[in-house]
Amino acid sequence: MMKTIKVSDKGQIAIPQIIRENMGIDKGDELILVQINDKLLIEKSNKTEEKMKNDFKDILKFSEKALKEVWDNKEDEIHILNGRPIIKIE
Numbered sequence: 001m002m003k004t005i006k007v008s009d010k011g012q013i014a015i016p017q018i019i020r021e022n023m024g025i026d027k028g029d030e031l032i033l034v035q036i037n038d039k040l041l042i043e044k045s046n047k048t049e050e051k052m053k054n055d056f057k058d059i060l061k062f063s064e065k066a067l068k069e070v071w072d073n074k075e076d077e078i079h080i081l082n083g084r085p086i087i088k089i090e
């Protein structure tokens with residue numbers, strides 16, 4: 001759906017009723033404005049939080065897996081002798 005709206009002297013906009021109903025936007029809801037180049041995205045803040053959690057879920061799994069591989073890698077162990085690290089080179 002596309003609607004044309006005007007910006008007031010105070011920089012305010014009114015979201016048309018049909019869009020508010022379709023999006024479940026109620027009085028007092030917080031919205032997030034995102035500017036990307038010459039585009040403006042308006043989204044409910046709770047939806048953005050949910051999406052961001054889901055977006056980062058895969059990254060966190062990958063990061064945890066990669067770190068576990070590093071932590072469990074015996075070849076990368078550093079031993080300390082007299083307070084100095086000893087690096088094993090083969």
